[in-house]
Amino acid sequence: MKILFENFIENKRxxxxxxxxxxxxxxxxxxxxxxxxxxLVPNQYHSGRKxxxxxxxxxxxxxxxxxxxxxxxLDKSEYNDFEGDLRKISIASWTDAFIFEDxxxxxxxLSVILTDEVVEVMASLIMExxxxxxxxxxxxxxxKQISDYIQNL
Amino acid sequence: xSGKCNREKLDHxxxxxxxxxxxxxxxxxxxxxxxxxxxxxxxxxxxxxSLSKSDFEKRRxxxxxxxxxxxxxxxxxMSPVKKSYxxxxxxxxxxxxxxxxxxxxxVG
Numbered sequence: 001m002k003i004l005f006e007n008f009i010e011n012k013r014x015x016x017x018x019x020x021x022x023x024x025x026x027x028x029x030x031x032x033x034x035x036x037x038x039x040l041v042p043n044q045y046h047s048g049r050k051x052x053x054x055x056x057x058x059x060x061x062x063x064x065x066x067x068x069x070x071x072x073x074l075d076k077s078e079y080n081d082f083e084g085d086l087r088k089i090s091i092a093s094w095t096d097a098f099i100f101e102d103x104x105x106x107x108x109x110l111s112v113i114l115t116d117e118v119v120e121v122m123a124s125l126i127m128e129x130x131x132x133x134x135x136x137x138x139x140x141x142x143x144k145q146i147s148d149y150i151q152n153l
Numbered sequence: 154x155s156g157k158c159n160r161e162k163l164d165h166x167x168x169x170x171x172x173x174x175x176x177x178x179x180x181x182x183x184x185x186x187x188x189x190x191x192x193x194x195x196x197x198x199x200x201x202x203s204l205s206k207s208d209f210e211k212r213r214x215x216x217x218x219x220x221x222x223x224x225x226x227x228x229x230x231m232s233p234v235k236k237s238y239x240x241x242x243x244x245x246x247x248x249x250x251x252x253x254x255x256x257x258x259x260v261g
């Protein structure tokens with residue numbers, strides 16, 4: 001299992017590269033609207049100092065459909081002692097509501113250990129989420145996608 | 154009567170939430186000035202105390218992580234964002250959320 005950006009907690013350059021990777025994912029691969037000041041929620045203190053905790057690593061807003069995607073990356077210190085197949089816990093997701101600056105968004109949360117295979121599942125979930133009309137219908141799709149991913153490992 | 158609206162503007166808003174596994178409990182704040190750390194801890198206490206023993210145990214570590222984040226925030230405070238903390242790698246949706254919706258939080 002090759003984990004992408006594995007040392008992001010120790011290395012700020014790796015952390016920043018990981019965020020750049022997600023910008024490319026949203027902007028180019030998924031071809032979503034992207035303006036930093038409109039579509040991103042920064043994880044930072046009021047002073048502007050960035051927080052390097054990957055909670056979230058990336059938070060994308062789609063104001064036109066009032067939806068958001070929040071991506072949390074697990075640090076290796078959180079799973080190093082896990083006894084079992086790491087791939088089976090490499091992606092967890094749920095939906096919720098997120099109120100940001102007086103606007104309520106329906107949010108999709110993806111909590112992951114990042115691998116190429118996990119990114120494929122994430123991309124599929126994000127695209128479906130942003131076009132989904134009903135959250136309930138999407139949740140069925142989400143559970144099936146993750147279940148299929150785990151069963152096919 | 155001046156006719157002016159005397160309603161105070163509550164620019165600093167947010168909530169702590171315990172969610173997942175069928176639970177949805179919340180402790181919100183909305184106030185004129187940023188919520189100080191001791192007041193934030195008080196709301197986290199209220200949230201923890203509102204849970205059953207079982208629901209709390211499922212989130213015990215998550216509450217600790219949440220409190221640690223509040224304590225580690227510099228005195229200038231935290232900007233709007235949402236964070237999630239969980240106990241268990243295999244049940245990450247069972248969690249405690251910090252949602253800073255507007256203004257600043259955890260100053261002092």
